[in-house]
Amino acid sequence: MDECIFCQIVNGKASARLVYQDEQATVFHDRHPVAPIHLLVVPNRHIDSVNALDETSTPLAGHLLLVAQRVAAQMGLAASGYRIIINTGPDSGQTVFHLHLHLIGGRRMRFLVGD
């Protein structure tokens, strides 16, 4: 997936403000933050979306969630709270087709979903 922007960020071929990386996951700042803290947690391996997950993805999916939890704690969000969003497909507004968790915090969020 040479043309995928998140694959390029994972491989260091495109720049991003990285905050965490291990063998399975990378975390970096969203370039258009909607809150004081807006990070993207992505698998290092290209996966289009939640629709492409299957039984073999269970450990990876759990790891991504735990990475989000740990990074949220490092950012000081454990007590104040945060939101994790995974857009999937056209109705959700997914624009980058490399699976990513939005980790959003640092301000009060009033609505369950936005436009």
Ligand code: AMP
């Ligand atoms: P989604 O609508 O869930 O697909 O979200 C994609 C997110 O990726 C958006 O919030 C974009 O601002 C963000 N994004 C796209 N390209 C980059 C990039 N090169 N670096 C950082 N964030 C990006």
Ligand code: ZN
């Ligand atoms: Zn990719």
